[in-house]
Amino acid sequence: MTKKERMQAVTERLKQVYPEAVCALHYTHDYELLFATRLSAQCTDARVNIVTEKLFSDFPTLESFAEASEEEIAEDIRSCGLFRTKARDLHACAVMLLAEYGGRVPDTMEELLRLPGVGRKTANLILGDIFGKPAIVCDTHCIRLSNRLGFVRDEKDPVKVEKALRGLVTPAESSDFCHRLVLFGREHCTARAPRCTDCPLADICPSFGKMR
Ligand code: SF4
Numbered sequence: 001m002t003k004k005e006r007m008q009a010v011t012e013r014l015k016q017v018y019p020e021a022v023c024a025l026h027y028t029h030d031y032e033l034l035f036a037t038r039l040s041a042q043c044t045d046a047r048v049n050i051v052t053e054k055l056f057s058d059f060p061t062l063e064s065f066a067e068a069s070e071e072e073i074a075e076d077i078r079s080c081g082l083f084r085t086k087a088r089d090l091h092a093c094a095v096m097l098l099a100e101y102g103g104r105v106p107d108t109m110e111e112l113l114r115l116p117g118v119g120r121k122t123a124n125l126i127l128g129d130i131f132g133k134p135a136i137v138c139d140t141h142c143i144r145l146s147n148r149l150g151f152v153r154d155e156k157d158p159v160k161v162e163k164a165l166r167g168l169v170t171p172a173e174s175s176d177f178c179h180r181l182v183l184f185g186r187e188h189c190t191a192r193a194p195r196c197t198d199c200p201l202a203d204i205c206p207s208f209g210k211m212r
Helices: 003-017 030-039 045-058 062-067 070-076 083-101 109-114 120-129 140-148 158-166 171-187
Strands: none
Touching: 003 171, 030 045, 030 062, 030 083, 030 120, 045 070, 062 083, 070 083, 109 120, 120 158, 120 171, 140 158, 140 171, 158 171
16 A cells, blocks of 8 residues: 555545544634644643633734734733743734734735734644635644554654655645544544544544554
8 A cells, every 4th residue: 555545545445434524623713723832832622622712712813913912912821831932922923913914814824924923834724724725734633643554754843744744645635634644543543542443434544552
């Protein structure tokens, strides 16, 4: 089986297991997904959703984020970790979106990467989920599973994994594929204890039974 064939098989299988390929982060406005993703660095999605419920209620518009002080924003996101840096990024990002993009989140990788605190992972998530563009969200699950499923070999660099996956996954499927990979990584192929024996990818995974 070639890598492309395996990718096709994995994509189809994950589609059956997880018909709903949704982002776990809660948001209403485009910039809220951007901010929630920034908050998710070194924090769980569940914790971010708890934090953003109050945060997005206290600061219901982009303008309110821009007008708030970093300390006021930080107060709401204390339990997220790295809260001072994240508060600074959210505030600066709101100011920049209003000043340079008319209050809209831009739809190109280049422009997204200019925003404070936004890296390729966040930019890809926005491109895929907000704009429906091809996107590879290369997070810890994506990197671990790409190695275990044999799409890359001993590769930890997210940019290299992203590049490898772009050559294998159908562009239109890429964003949903990454969401499903996260669901699968949490439920079946966890970092510490992959459940190979009842894994839906057992017959096509080159790492079956080898991870202990
Ligand atoms: Fe992960 Fe095991 Fe499934 Fe392979 S067979 S994807 S290593 S749980």
